[in-house]
Amino acid sequence: QVQLVESGGGLVQAGGSLRLSCAASRRTFSTSAMGWFRQAPGKEREFVAAINWNGGSTYYADSVKDRFTISRDNAKNSVYLQMNSLKPEDTAVYYCADRGGVSWLGASLGDYNYWGQGTQVTVSS
Numbered sequence: 001q002v003q004l005v006e007s008g009g010g011l012v013q014a015g016g017s018l019r020l021s022c023a024a025s026r027r028t029f030s031t032s033a034m035g036w037f038r039q040a041p042g043k044e045r046e047f048v049a050a051i052n053w054n055g056g057s058t059y060y061a062d063s064v065k066d067r068f069t070i071s072r073d074n075a076k077n078s079v080y081l082q083m084n085s086l087k088p089e090d091t092a093v094y095y096c097a098d099r100g101g102v103s104w105l106g107a108s109l110g111d112y113n114y115w116g117q118g119t120q121v122t123v124s125s
Helices: none
Strands: 004-007 010-013 018-024 034-039 046-051 058-060 068-073 078-083 092-098 119-124
Touching: 004 092, 018 034, 018 092, 018 119, 034 068, 034 078, 046 068, 046 078, 058 068
Parallel strands: 010 119
Antiparallel strands: 004 018, 018 078, 034 046, 034 092, 046 058, 068 078, 092 119
């Protein structure tokens, strides 16, 4: 069974930074594209960023481009989301997602087979 565990969320002031981490239990993590999504209260879950199997290709939602950076360390079975210049509208539960062995990145909810439990990010104004 695949397990994804996010960490690093918290409360931060606008303009601040946070780094989210996601640890994966799956043995074949290194062959799978990974993604980050978020869901604000009363809103649908939305795409944030994605990275392919070896980190050579990344893709971002327009709303976070140039502020967030996704990266991965296959030796540690982990994926990260560095979030800078945070805004109140970034407040949401952030979820890590695994494409389950598909190596190229995806930006849709349906592209991902496994999900973490989420970590809360709150940005105060």
